[in-house]
Amino acid sequence: MTPHPIYYHPQTYNAMRLTNGKPLSFGGPVAQRCTAFPTIGWPFGGDLRRSRLCRLVAAAWFVLLPGAAAAVESEAQATAPESPLIYIDTSFENASPVDWSFGESGEVFVNLMYDHQRSSPNRAAGHIFFAVEAPAGSTVRLVLQRFDNVWNGKPGSPVSERTVLRVSEDGKRWSAVGTQYDKTANRLTVDLSMTAGRLFVARLEPYRLSDLDELKRRIANCPGVRIETIGRTVEGRELEMISIGRADAPHHVLIRARAHPWETGGNWVIEGLIDRLLADAAEHPNRQSRYQVHIMPLANKDGVARGRTRFNSRGYDLNRQWGAPADPALAPENAALEAWLQRMIAAGKRPGLAIDLHNDEQGKLHLSRPDEGAEAYLGLMNRFESLLRKHTWFREGSTGATFRNPGSFGEGLWARYQVPACVLELNANHISVEAQSGRGAGPTAEKPVSEGTNRSPARTDSSKNNRLERTADAELWRQMGAGLVDVFFDFFADTGENRDSR
Ligand SMILES: [Zn+2]
Numbered sequence: 001m002t003p004h005p006i007y008y009h010p011q012t013y014n015a016m017r018l019t020n021g022k023p024l025s026f027g028g029p030v031a032q033r034c035t036a037f038p039t040i041g042w043p044f045g046g047d048l049r050r051s052r053l054c055r056l057v058a059a060a061w062f063v064l065l066p067g068a069a070a071a072v073e074s075e076a077q078a079t080a081p082e083s084p085l086i087y088i089d090t091s092f093e094n095a096s097p098v099d100w101s102f103g104e105s106g107e108v109f110v111n112l113m114y115d116h117q118r119s120s121p122n123r124a125a126g127h128i129f130f131a132v133e134a135p136a137g138s139t140v141r142l143v144l145q146r147f148d149n150v151w152n153g154k155p156g157s158p159v160s161e162r163t164v165l166r167v168s169e170d171g172k173r174w175s176a177v178g179t180q181y182d183k184t185a186n187r188l189t190v191d192l193s194m195t196a197g198r199l200f201v202a203r204l205e206p207y208r209l210s211d212l213d214e215l216k217r218r219i220a221n222c223p224g225v226r227i228e229t230i231g232r233t234v235e236g237r238e239l240e241m242i243s244i245g246r247a248d249a250p251h252h253v254l255i256r257a258r259a260h261p262w263e264t265g266g267n268w269v270i271e272g273l274i275d276r277l278l279a280d281a282a283e284h285p286n287r288q289s290r291y292q293v294h295i296m297p298l299a300n301k302d303g304v305a306r307g308r309t310r311f312n313s314r315g316y317d318l319n320r321q322w323g324a325p326a327d328p329a330l331a332p333e334n335a336a337l338e339a340w341l342q343r344m345i346a347a348g349k350r351p352g353l354a355i356d357l358h359n360d361e362q363g364k365l366h367l368s369r370p371d372e373g374a375e376a377y378l379g380l381m382n383r384f385e386s387l388l389r390k391h392t393w394f395r396e397g398s399t400g401a402t403f404r405n406p407g408s409f410g411e412g413l414w415a416r417y418q419v420p421a422c423v424l425e426l427n428a429n430h431i432s433v434e435a436q437s438g439r440g441a442g443p444t445a446e447k448p449v450s451e452g453t454n455r456s457p458a459r460t461d462s463s464k465n466n467r468l469e470r471t472a473d474a475e476l477w478r479q480m481g482a483g484l485v486d487v488f489f490d491f492f493a494d495t496g497e498n499r500d501s502r
Helices: 010-015 052-076 209-219 265-283 301-305 332-346 374-391 409-417 474-491
Strands: 016-019 022-025 087-089 098-102 108-112 129-133 139-145 149-151 154-156 164-168 175-178 180-182 187-193 198-202 225-232 238-244 251-257 291-296 353-360 421-427 430-434 467-471
Touching (some): 175 187, 187 198, 225 332, 353 409
Parallel strands (some): 251 353
Antiparallel strands (some): 016 022, 129 198, 139 187, 149 154, 164 175
16 A cells, blocks of 8 residues: 555645745644545545544555655755746636646746546646746756546546647747656656746647637638537536537537546647638538538636536536536536537437547547447448548547546437447547548648648657657647538438438
8 A cells, every 4th residue: 555656645745834045844743633534535435534544545645655654845945046037927817737846956846726526536637838937048957746646536647758848939939849758757847948937838739718719700601600608617618619500500519528627639720620611601602501600619618717627617527427417506617518409409410420639649549439320420420530641630540449537528429319429539649641632631841840830840750750759739639620611511421311412
């Protein structure tokens, strides 16, 4: 029962204070309160806080604690830091709450904050977005930590050797920056070259509530656009459904993004999709007659507003528990979408495809194996995957033959509403692209970097012949969104009774 070395004691951590640059601890006998050990209950299941076992666990912690405490203390004891860091600013929209301390070697330990799932050991920290202030020309070594997430009751990390961060001087033009990953400590180190006195650091190119407001302003008066409020979040924010195309189209597609607040890729896909749909409405009006797209662009608005990582403001994972109706008090964001779906189905407009857009470190299409109708479901999803490969740069593939994730958006919508649905994870770091050209195909061997962007150049991966790797960015995700217009057009060709005449 050895604790993971980096599951340090949060109460001890919180008890460390620096006053006039010197550490001051007022921790006291924290072991007397078992609520001080919220992160160690999970391996055993159930509520251990008042149990005898909890007291034993607490005692074990104090046997094992000195190493962890010493590590924390050594971070906090540097009273004359060598680091050029002046300040880490998290005062702006969607910034990730962090605290930090100076290390003895001039590094700055930046501690993320977890958000937690209710009635569960699950917790998540992975959203990174803050501004570093230090003299221009200096280098700030940041050591990012507290990535000890718990998913589905198991420890997991949202970062790896492949993780890249994004840096920007103005918050608009972003460049990728590599990191060093320490697997044992589950930490990311980045040496930040201060090209200006203030640099934004982010996990992904941010997409905030204000970005959605700007999109809505831009498209509200375009033909074929309908923006409807379908409900409100826990904290009362409006939940939008943006519909594009003809309401009497024979086919309907549902797209949701930002169930998990840190995963911004889906919003850039949606921007690319909408731009192409609106351009096509003028150029190729016949395309719009085949399908209408319905987009829930920011499902977890509260989490985005608060700079959180995964759960909503009542500790609910909006990509779980889709096997049964959502509790409107705990997950009004899902309840609103369910009510919308039921209205659509009652009106004879059952979506023929639904996609939940996410980001992770693998970038696969997640296909579950439902109890009922798995063969029909997988047939449709294989068709979707092959069209993604044809019309976009997507090459990551789908989950394996034994993959199952009951309660996720994909399986839940199929089981309850007979809507073929999937979770599409967008690779948060690099994408592999074949050296080819075409709309939505991404960078090519001849033209590895999109014009007008300030991105890291693609690099050839010799292990994959004829393939390039490029850091995933908003421009690539926009290209995928543009390609989805063709994916949907072909997906609904010659399928079923609503067949459209070309
Ligand atoms: Zn996700």
